[in-house]
Each structure stands twice: as C-alpha cells, then as structure tokens.
Amino acid sequence: MTNPRVPTFVIAGYLGSGKTTFINALLSGGATNVAVVVNDFGDVNIDASLIRQTHADTIELTNGCICCAIGGSLADTLFTLLDRPTIPSTVIIEASGVADPASVAAYTHISGLSPAGTVVLIDASEFSDNHRNELIRSTLERQVRAAHLLAFTKTDIATDVQRNEVELIVSALAPQTPAVATTAEILAFLVDAQPSPRIDPAPGAHNRFSSRTHHFSRPPSRNELLEFLTALPRSIVRAKGIVELSDGECVLVQQTGHHRALSAIDAAPTGIVLISSE
Amino acid sequence: MASSKSASTSDVIYTARLIRTANPSRPTGTAIAVRDGKVLGVGTLEECQSWGITNIDRRFENKILTAGFVEAHSHVMAGMFHHIPYVGWFPRMMPNGEVIDGVKSTEELAERVRDIAVRTPLGESIIVAGFDPIYLKTERLSRHHLDAATTEHPVFVFHASGHLATINSFALQKYDIGPGHPAPGVGFDDNGEPNGELREPAAMALSKDEFRAIGRLIFEQETVVQYGASMRNAGITTATDLGVTLHLNDEALAMTVETTQDETFPVRMVAASRVIGAVNDMPDAVERIHSARTKSHHKLHFPIVKMVLDGSIQGFTAVVQWPGYYTGDDHGLFLLPPEQVVDYLRPFHKAGIGIHCHCNGSTTSQVFIDAIEQLLQETPWLDHRHTVTHAQLMTHAQMRKARNLGMCANFFVNHVFYWGDQHRDITVGPDRAHGMNPCGSADRIGLPYSFHTDAPVTPPGHLHTMWCAVNRRTASNQVLGENEKISIDRAFHAATIDAAYQLHMDHLVGSLEVGKYADMTVLDDDPYTVDPMEIRNITIWGTVVGGVPYERPVHSS
Numbered sequence A: 001m002t003n004p005r006v007p008t009f010v011i012a013g014y015l016g017s018g019k020t021t022f023i024n025a026l027l028s029g030g031a032t033n034v035a036v037v038v039n040d041f042g043d044v045n046i047d048a049s050l051i052r053q054t055h056a057d058t059i060e061l062t063n064g065c066i067c068c069a070i071g072g073s074l075a076d077t078l079f080t081l082l083d084r085p086t087i088p089s090t091v092i093i094e095a096s097g098v099a100d101p102a103s104v105a106a107y108t109h110i111s112g113l114s115p116a117g118t119v120v121l122i123d124a125s126e127f128s129d130n131h132r133n134e135l136i137r138s139t140l141e142r143q144v145r146a147a148h149l150l151a152f153t154k155t156d157i158a159t160d161v162q163r164n165e166v167e168l169i170v171s172a173l174a175p176q177t178p179a180v181a182t183t184a185e186i187l188a189f190l191v192d193a194q195p196s197p198r199i200d201p202a203p204g205a206h207n208r209f210s211s212r213t214h215h216f217s218r219p220p221s222r223n224e225l226l227e228f229l230t231a232l233p234r235s236i237v238r239a240k241g242i243v244e245l246s247d248g249e250c251v252l253v254q255q256t257g258h259h260r261a262l263s264a265i266d267a268a269p270t271g272i273v274l275i276s277s278e
Numbered sequence B: 001m002a003s004s005k006s007a008s009t010s011d012v013i014y015t016a017r018l019i020r021t022a023n024p025s026r027p028t029g030t031a032i033a034v035r036d037g038k039v040l041g042v043g044t045l046e047e048c049q050s051w052g053i054t055n056i057d058r059r060f061e062n063k064i065l066t067a068g069f070v071e072a073h074s075h076v077m078a079g080m081f082h083h084i085p086y087v088g089w090f091p092r093m094m095p096n097g098e099v100i101d102g103v104k105s106t107e108e109l110a111e112r113v114r115d116i117a118v119r120t121p122l123g124e125s126i127i128v129a130g131f132d133p134i135y136l137k138t139e140r141l142s143r144h145h146l147d148a149a150t151t152e153h154p155v156f157v158f159h160a161s162g163h164l165a166t167i168n169s170f171a172l173q174k175y176d177i178g179p180g181h182p183a184p185g186v187g188f189d190d191n192g193e194p195n196g197e198l199r200e201p202a203a204m205a206l207s208k209d210e211f212r213a214i215g216r217l218i219f220e221q222e223t224v225v226q227y228g229a230s231m232r233n234a235g236i237t238t239a240t241d242l243g244v245t246l247h248l249n250d251e252a253l254a255m256t257v258e259t260t261q262d263e264t265f266p267v268r269m270v271a272a273s274r275v276i277g278a279v280n281d282m283p284d285a286v287e288r289i290h291s292a293r294t295k296s297h298h299k300l301h302f303p304i305v306k307m308v309l310d311g312s313i314q315g316f317t318a319v320v321q322w323p324g325y326y327t328g329d330d331h332g333l334f335l336l337p338p339e340q341v342v343d344y345l346r347p348f349h350k351a352g353i354g355i356h357c358h359c360n361g362s363t364t365s366q367v368f369i370d371a372i373e374q375l376l377q378e379t380p381w382l383d384h385r386h387t388v389t390h391a392q393l394m395t396h397a398q399m400r401k402a403r404n405l406g407m408c409a410n411f412f413v414n415h416v417f418y419w420g421d422q423h424r425d426i427t428v429g430p431d432r433a434h435g436m437n438p439c440g441s442a443d444r445i446g447l448p449y450s451f452h453t454d455a456p457v458t459p460p461g462h463l464h465t466m467w468c469a470v471n472r473r474t475a476s477n478q479v480l481g482e483n484e485k486i487s488i489d490r491a492f493h494a495a496t497i498d499a500a501y502q503l504h505m506d507h508l509v510g511s512l513e514v515g516k517y518a519d520m521t522v523l524d525d526d527p528y529t530v531d532p533m534e535i536r537n538i539t540i541w542g543t544v545v546g547g548v549p550y551e552r553p554v555h556s557s
Helices: A019-028 A074-083 A101-109 A127-132 A134-146 A160-173 A184-192 A222-230 B045-049 B076-082 B106-118 B143-147 B169-174 B200-204 B208-219 B221-233 B250-261 B279-293 B338-350 B362-378 B396-405 B414-418 B420-427 B429-434 B439-445 B462-471 B488-495 B497-502 B532-537
Strands: A006-013 A034-038 A051-054 A058-061 A066-069 A090-094 A113-123 A149-153 A179-181 A209-214 A236-244 A250-256 A259-264 A271-277 B012-020 B028-035 B038-043 B064-067 B069-074 B126-131 B155-159 B164-167 B186-188 B194-199 B236-244 B268-274 B304-308 B354-359 B387-390 B408-411 B449-451 B520-523 B540-545 B548-551
Touching: A006 A019, A006 A101, A006 A134, A006 A250, A019 A034, A019 A090, A019 A184, A034 A074, A066 A074, A074 A090, A074 A101, A074 B200, A074 B208, A090 A101, A101 A113, A101 A134, A101 B200, A113 A127, A113 A134, A113 A184, A113 A250, A113 A259, A127 A134, A127 A160, A134 A160, A134 B338, A149 A160, A149 A184, A160 A179, A184 A236, A209 A236, A222 A250, A222 A259, B012 B045, B028 B045, B038 B045, B069 B221, B069 B387, B069 B497, B076 B126, B076 B208, B076 B221, B106 B126, B106 B143, B106 B155, B126 B208, B143 B164, B143 B169, B143 B194, B155 B169, B155 B208, B164 B200, B169 B194, B194 B200, B208 B221, B221 B236, B221 B250, B221 B540, B236 B304, B236 B520, B236 B540, B250 B268, B268 B279, B279 B338, B304 B338, B338 B354, B338 B362, B354 B362, B362 B387, B362 B396, B396 B408, B396 B439, B408 B439, B408 B497, B414 B420, B414 B462, B420 B429, B439 B449, B439 B488, B449 B462, B449 B488, B449 B497, B462 B488, B462 B532, B488 B497
Parallel strands: A006 A090, A006 A113, A034 A066, A034 A090, A113 A149, A149 A179, B012 B064, B069 B236, B126 B155, B236 B268, B268 B304, B304 B354, B354 B387, B387 B408, B408 B449
Antiparallel strands: A051 A058, A058 A066, A209 A271, A236 A250, A236 A271, A250 A259, B012 B028, B028 B038, B064 B520, B155 B164, B164 B194, B186 B194, B520 B540, B540 B548
16 A cells, blocks of 8 residues: 655745744644755754754754755655655645745645645735835735635734735735734644644734534535535634544545645544634 | 977867957967967967977868857756657757757657657656647647557656646556646646646656656766767857756765866866855855865866746746736746845855856846845945846846946847747737847947857757847747847857856957967858858867867768
8 A cells, every 4th residue: 555645735925924933833843753845944943952863955853853955856855755764744845935835835746745735924014015015016916825824923013004904915815715813833733733732822913723623423424524624614724634434434634724635544533623713 | 498389299280271269369360279278379370380380180171160169058957868869849969969850740759759669668667858849730749649659658758848748648547647636737638637748847746757867867977978968069168057056965066077077078167056045055155166166177167156036938937027928927936035136146246256147037137137236336346247147038228237237148049049939929029029138239238248058948059049149030930139130240259258258267268369278169161151041050060179179979860
C-alpha cells in the first residue's frame, strides 16, 4: 500500500504579515513531525536547544519537525523532503511575500502530498496603506483571492480606521472567505490542527477560539458527511478528523476555511475536531 | 628582459580573407599574431611577421575571422539537447554538430517518439523537448497522438515555452491522473478525460520521474560540457551562464571549475549566480561570489550577479505598465517585493559586483532603474554598468534615465522573430510590439546595449540576433519595428565588445586588440557584405579561443 498523502498547507501574505513569526511559533511550539518549507532561513529563528542538526538547506529539530529552504525549485525541495526516511505528518509551505499563493498551492497536488488549504495572513495595520500603492495592489489582491482562510494579524496595533478599511477591501475581494483575527501563535495551532489548551481566548482585538470534537451517532454516508460539513457555520475555521463512513471506509477530513479535502485513510476514526472563532 | 620581438615556439600567425576586430582604431586586417593566447597584433601578414614569427597557420586563409562573439545571457541548460531529443519546429543544431530537422506536425512528433520507443526498454520514460505548437497548423497535441507512438512507456513532451508539457495515457495512469483530477493545470477533453496537458511546472511535477530527470540535468557535468559545445558550434567564444544557483553549492562550483579548466572546453565562461534567499542573506551571497572569484581562471569568470524581477511577456507574467496586456489576463508577477529590490541589490553594488536584473516588463525595468538611482546616491560607483537584461519593453524615458545613470541594456532581440507576431497580435499589441527590444532607439539615446539568445530558450548564436536586429522580421516574415533596425556594424559591436563591456570583461574579450585574448569566431562569409537577410545563414566553422582553434563537428546529412 502506498503511503497516505501528507496534508499540505500554504501560508502566504505580504511583507510584515507575520509569516515568519508564525513559522517560528510553530516550530518551537507543540508541533511534532511537521515539515516547514520556507523561501530562505533569513528570519527563521529557532531556539538553539531545539536544533538537532543543521545542513545547507535543512534544519532538523529535536521535536521531529524539519525546516527546509527552497534551494532550486519548490518541486525539487518537496520531492527531496518526501525522499527522506521519515514522512512528515503535515507540510507547511511558506509562499514568498510577492508570490501568487494559488500557483504555490498548485504544488500541493504532487505525488505524496494532498492540498489542505491556503491561509493568507494580512497585516491589519499596513494592508490598507499597501493597497493604495499601485505597484503592489494587484499582488495583494491576488493573495486575498487565493485564500481559503484569511488571518488578520497585528489587529492590536491597527487603528479603527485601518481595521475598517482592511475589512472593506478584503470582503469586497473575497466575500465568501472566512476571516479570523489572530496571533501567529494561535494560527500555528490552527493549521497544525492540534487541539490544544493553548487555544485560549486571546486578549484585545483578537478573535476567541474554541475547539470541540464532534462524533457521529452512527457512521454517516459520504453525502451525509458532506452535508454536515457544508452546514457548518462560517465561524468554524478548521475541521479535521477521521470519520468512519456507513460503507465501512474511513476518510480523513481536512477543512481549512472554505477548502475541503476528503481522502481515504487506513486508520481508526477519531471524530472531527472543530475549531471555531468568535 | 628580452625584447618582446623575440618569437617563442608557441607564437602563431593566422591568416584570413578578412579579420573584423571590433576595434575602431584598426577595424580590419588579414593576419593576426597570437602569443600566449593573446593578441600580439592584427594587420597585414608582413606586419605580423615583423614580430619575428615564422609559424604561419593558413587554415583560415579563405575564412572571415571576427572578434569572438560574446553571449551575456544564456543558461547551461542549452546543453540539455545532448540528453533529451529535440522536437522543435525549426531545424536545430545539436551540441555534437548534427542538425535535427524541425517537427512540423503532431504526427511527425509521434513518429519521432515511436523511433525512440523501439530502442527504449519497456516501461522506461521517454522525454523529448522543444516542441513548439505555436507554429503548427495541425490538431492540438494530446495524449492520443502520443499513445499512437507507444502505450508501453511514459512519454513526456516538454514544450519550447517551458510552460507546458504533454504526457501520454501510460504516464497519466502511472501518476493516477484521471477525470476530475483537482490539480490546477491538468487539461481535460470535452468528455472530461485528461487530455495529457500539464500546464505550468507545478502540474508538470505530477509527472514526477520525468520532471525530476529534466531538473537534474543542470547539475550534471555532461550538461556543462555540451553547453560549451553548443556555444562553440554557434561561434560564441565567451558565454554567460546567467542565473544558476551553481556557485552557492560548493560541489557544483567545483564541477564547473574542473570542467572549464579542461583544455578541450571550448568557451570562456562567465558564471553569474542567481541569488535567492532573504534580504539578509545577501551579504553572505557577496562573500560567496568573492570566494568563487578565488577559483576563477582564464576560462571562468565571476564578474556579475543575476537578479530576477518578473516573468515572461508571452506567459503574461512580466509586470507591464499601463495599460497592461493587449489581450489575455494580466498575471504580472513580481519575484521580489518592489520596495525591497533596493535592499536586495545594495550589498552587491557596495561590493562592486555588476548586477544584471531580469526585467521583461516596463514596470520592473522602472523598479530596477529607480533602485540603481538610489544606490548611486548612497554609494557612488561611476563604472558599475548595471544591466537591465531582457529589457524588452523599456520605454524611452527609462532608456534616457538608464543612460544617465551609467546603466546598460541587454535586449532579447530574438523575440522579434520567434514571438514578434504573437506580441503584435496577442500580448502587447501593435504599437508596443514595434518598439520592443528597441536597439535603434537605444543608439539614438546613447544607451549601451548587447543582445542575447537566452539559450536554450532560443538557439544560441549571434548571427541570428544580429539578423533580427538588422532586419526586424517576424516568423511570418513581416517587419516589426522598421525604426528600430540597426546597421550591421552596430549589431556586430553589440554582439562583441558591447556585450563584454556590460560583463566588465571588455579589457579581456570582445575585440581583437593587443593584449586581449585571441578569441575569434570563424565564418565562411562576411556579415557586413552578405545580403542582410542572409546573415543568419552564414556557415560557422567554429571558434578560436585563446589562440586555440575549436572546430565545429560537421555532420554530413
């Protein structure tokens, strides 16, 4: 039997939106066996005590995580990552600040990976100013449109005017896309989907998050499962878990914002962890 | 010290029908004296003999010798056609000198693949490259055409654009690509079945083994060897591999040093690293270039660095100013954040490393020029020669400003022929298409420029770029940009000394002047006197690099 495909997220966002903070938080937080693919090690800052081994383009961590820098091409980096003896449980690709997240996400379909959604970070304190800059406006808009889940960062230092402006711009560009105000630390848990006590109500301007696990009273049919997921309120920003279907098949459910992936899996049912923002 | 007039045994005089030096002080001669691989003098045979040299080599008696052509923008992947059969529309010379006929229909492509299949073990991949459907009048290539060639091998047809591949049903099955496959870029027919098309590298990467096989070529020594051979065949004596990550990788750098040191390697190579990484990685990249320079030798140089700011015009990914593209969706894509470009470039500028910046679109040209203006205000460097490479849509205001700042342009003038019709009708519309790669205007403005082939994107060789710049003919034989035509004299200088200038190599190569390397292109005819439409058809014998002849292998067909 072939290995199950590894759920793969894309994290995108313009300069200063908090991608690196997010990656640093993720690698030194509770994550295990997560592979992070970054454009460069430039600002990646990992606690020295967590580093097991450093190579030219990879850093192995004691918690089982690995951080890879894209040397030649993204495809090569991903293939090389999947050639390693240990297959990661989650892959997170950091898109460059100017990349089109959709073209990066296209790589999450390659052999061995399965797409798990694109999260676009938005610096609430800078976005509206940047959006007035004609040079980069289309870059920003492309990013917003490509998002399955939008995450506003730095909401605590943004003014009310800035917050209102960014919400207006973003909701016009991507009216259907769930959006949360969050910190990089919390976001790390969102994409890693580890239900964790660290998902505490955040102070100030941030959303509050809560998580619960849903168990079906009897194995649903595939259609019933899809109906259940479709009916979830938009405040559910993340859903993940293994569900046994009525025909006996087990499927891995991966939902990030409005991105949904169902894949067959050879593992015991866990119920679905639902993370909601308020 | 003995008089330099005492001849040594390695001294040699080459005679020729005519020598064109690209040295305005002495533009022509009929003999060249060479000592220690350098030009001792160009003039008459008597003048050369006056150095006391008796060793006269008359093999070029009936040939035209010119200052060796300098290619300032190509890629070692030009050596790939040694590994991967060529299936493009135009006839193309392979590194071994063999000329492969063009593929004129999908049926012909299938025949070529079938021929390869019969000598390929079952199940093994067949990869061909350079397929160019833009010129085909026949049905669009699909998996069915390739299935007609073989159902027992995965087939991967890599298109010339680099943006598309077509695979056969065997490969689709191998990678489990069926109806409804969710990956962007997978093409489907009217029945919802995959048609074999994989658009953009991300989709091509679904065909994992074949995609990886192509990607690996860049690191193979044989690719560099064959790159050198391709350049020799095209009459190039100094070739720039612009934009490899090679010398950020110690192993690849060592391989390049070793390969170019071999005396059979026929070309002087400029290796320009394309630097990737974060802004704060740039000082380290500067150190890497300094350290690579300690390994340079007469056939390997590291004068410049490459940056890439956008994509391609035909891919609609170049960032163009108002009003944007003529038809199609604008996917203009910055590859670096525009406000960070100056921070990326600063460490190189301060370290005195020439910067060649890939800007296909007018917006990115502007961003680059503005960044250089700021850097010059911060750190004066009067002789930087920073170069806008591709520069296809540079505006006149940009050219004036670039001139004032001491910059250069390297035009992708082959586009006029290969994609000129498409640029006029599809990408940028007639007005801008006529002004693309504006050599004539650059001359009027006084902006120094060269032109390039971007091989393997277009075949290597300056006879074709010169032909394009002089005639401005598209593939459908229409003139595109009458007022951007230049003279053969200007074209010759752009292909030689002006290319050397923007590489900071003009004291070494680019013209036949006393003390510079004796690098020559050996031609059967004189580009100055043939019918201008025949310039690209002149037969190339080969080259002389450092006084050593490198003959193109001749295949009888």
